[in-house]
Amino acid sequence: MVDEATESEASALRSERSEINSDVPPAAEGEFASLHIGPLEVWPPVVLAPMAGVTNYPFRAICRRFGAGLYVSEMITARALVEGNKKTLHLAGFGPDESPRSLQLYGVDPAALGESARRLVAEGRVDHIDMNFGCPVRKVTSKGGGAAIPIKPRLLRRLVRAVVQNAGAVPVTIKFRIGIDDTLKSYLDAGRIGEEEGCAAVGLHARTAAQFYGGEARWDAITRLVEHVAIPVLGNGDIWECWDALRMMRQTGCAGVIVGRGCLGKPWLFRDLAAVFAGDQPEPAPTFGEMVPVIVEHAERLSEWFGEKAAAMMMRKQLSWYTKGFAGGGVVRSHLAQIHTVADVEREIAAIAPDARLPVTSLRLARGKSGGMQTVALPDGYLDDLNDDSTPTAAAGVVTDGG
Numbered sequence: 001m002v003d004e005a006t007e008s009e010a011s012a013l014r015s016e017r018s019e020i021n022s023d024v025p026p027a028a029e030g031e032f033a034s035l036h037i038g039p040l041e042v043w044p045p046v047v048l049a050p051m052a053g054v055t056n057y058p059f060r061a062i063c064r065r066f067g068a069g070l071y072v073s074e075m076i077t078a079r080a081l082v083e084g085n086k087k088t089l090h091l092a093g094f095g096p097d098e099s100p101r102s103l104q105l106y107g108v109d110p111a112a113l114g115e116s117a118r119r120l121v122a123e124g125r126v127d128h129i130d131m132n133f134g135c136p137v138r139k140v141t142s143k144g145g146g147a148a149i150p151i152k153p154r155l156l157r158r159l160v161r162a163v164v165q166n167a168g169a170v171p172v173t174i175k176f177r178i179g180i181d182d183t184l185k186s187y188l189d190a191g192r193i194g195e196e197e198g199c200a201a202v203g204l205h206a207r208t209a210a211q212f213y214g215g216e217a218r219w220d221a222i223t224r225l226v227e228h229v230a231i232p233v234l235g236n237g238d239i240w241e242c243w244d245a246l247r248m249m250r251q252t253g254c255a256g257v258i259v260g261r262g263c264l265g266k267p268w269l270f271r272d273l274a275a276v277f278a279g280d281q282p283e284p285a286p287t288f289g290e291m292v293p294v295i296v297e298h299a300e301r302l303s304e305w306f307g308e309k310a311a312a313m314m315m316r317k318q319l320s321w322y323t324k325g326f327a328g329g330g331v332v333r334s335h336l337a338q339i340h341t342v343a344d345v346e347r348e349i350a351a352i353a354p355d356a357r358l359p360v361t362s363l364r365l366a367r368g369k370s371g372g373m374q375t376v377a378l379p380d381g382y383l384d385d386l387n388d389d390s391t392p393t394a395a396a397g398v399v400t401d402g403g
Contacts, residue, residue: 016284016360021243026276032249035070035232035256038171038200040100040128042070044277045256046245046270047203047234048263050075050104050130050175051368053314057095058301062294063263067270070102075132078107078116092125100127104175105163106135108145108155108392114162121170129167131160133176133190136209142377144393147209150176150186151383154390157193164198171200175236175258178221180376181210184383187221191229203234203258213261214372222252234258240364242272242282264367265321266358267294285363288326289354295322299345312340319345325362328352 017024035045046069048055053074060071073092080088094101103126107113113131120126133156135146150156164172174194179185187204194202204225206217217237226233232255235248240262248257263269268291272282298318302311316336323329331351339345379393 017241017243018360018364020364021241021247024243024246026279026281027246029279032277033255035201035234037070037128037173037232039169040070040171042068042256044069044274045249046070046273046277047256047258048072049236049258049260050132051260053317054264054368056091056302056305057093057098058298058305060098061095061301062298063267063270064098065294066268067272067274069270069273070100070128071098072102072104072128072130075104075106075135078105079109079112081105081116082112082119092120094125101125102128102130104130104132106132106145108149108159110158110162110392113159114166117163117170117172118166121166121168126170129163129170129172130203131163131172131174133174134205134209136177136212136374136376138374138377141209142379144379144382147177147180147376148378148382150190151180151184152386152389153186153189153193154387155392156190157197158390159392160194160197160199172198173201173203173234174199175203175205175234177205178208178218180378181208187225188228191225191233195229195231199231201232201234201255202229203236205258206235206237209376210373212371212374213366213369219248219252222248222254226253232256236260238262242269242276245273246276261366261368265318265324266363285358287354288349288352288356288358291322292349292354295319295349296342296346299342303342308341311342312344315339315345319348321367323349323352324367325358325365326352326356328356 032045035042048063048071050072051074055074064071076088076092081092092103105113105116117129132146133149140146141148160174176187176190178187191202204222206219206221222235234256235252235254236258239245239257239259245257268286275282299311299315302314316339319336320333323332328351332348335348
């Protein structure tokens with residue numbers, strides 16, 4: 001009787017999901033194909049979004065434990081890479097167990113981007129290069145970088161061409177947003193340029209830069225991009241549960257999904273994604289006690305990779321995500337400033353009951369970057385000559401991180 005009751009409880013937990021996904025079935029056999037990015041075959045068709053200060057090797061290793069996919073590095077600045085910046089080279093590093101090795105490049109200078117791509121490929125350091133044209137943060141767009149670039153199609157073309165021509169057989173992809181705002185949409189042109197310049201795929205975060213990370217992602221734009229280009233399109237935006245990925249692919253026809261904030265504090269999302277793409281029901285969300293070893297391992301990996309002091313600072317934000325939605329999580333988050341060592345991490349998370357479960361209502365709680373509508377900051381005169389201007393803004397290449 002105990003076993004039957006336990007299985008009954010597990011079955012009930014497996015069926016829990018938010019109202020928006022209440023009737024989404026797992027994938028049917030043969031419904032979805034592997035994602036092909038040049039010679040790379042990715043199954044399930046799931047990509048970890050590059051997130052500055054987050055998707056370093058320790059984080060990627062934790063996520064990879066839960067399911068297969070393509071795990072992309074945080075954004076690496078091309079100029080700093082070419083100049084041999086020690087911190088940048090470390091951020092661009094991969095663990096011995098990582099394959100394929102996927103790196104996202106940021107830059108506005110064709111020469112620096114081309115040279116960084118050439119070196120990465122010549123040294124055998126990457127299997128895939130992604131390019132960031134979607135970062136909406138003020139310090140990036142105000143200098144003419146990130147999401148500001150695609151509204152200048154000639155400049156975008158120069159940058160993409162520089163990387164593709166120097167990457168050889170290594171596939172190149174680009175990621176961008178719908179546009180600056182609803183009056184300056186650029187995603188269809190960006191997709192076409194990516195295709196014409198030899199990109200293996202394109203990714204669309206279905207928000208404008210003005211939306212920042214607020215509101216709902218506009219999946220209809222993904223549909224239009226799929227209809228507009230002949231190369232694979234990856235959809236990004238509002239993948240909070242595994243079922244969202246199936247809904248997005250069914251609604252838009254995209255070839256794969258990019259998962260960003262939805263996996264923060266929930267690396268087991270990749271396990272669930274693997275299950276539903278295989279046609280199975282996902283396992284129940286882990287109890288907090290089941291996540292404790294994962295959290296401690298994460299802290300230890302960060303300490304080994306960056307040193308304990310830096311790791312403790314990084315774990316403060318990670319703990320805010322790991323504990324969000326759990327009863328007692330507020331206590332842990334109120335003590336984040338007291339985290340200085342891996343031992344401190346273990347001490348603080350002991351405040352949450354091991355049998356605590358994440359309520360289904362908390363699955364869609366936003367983690368990571370947030371914020372609603374913004375006025376996108378651009379350099380003075382940036383909009384004066386969009387179609388004929390292929391010259392990057394001089395200051396844009398100094399950015400060291402993004403999102």
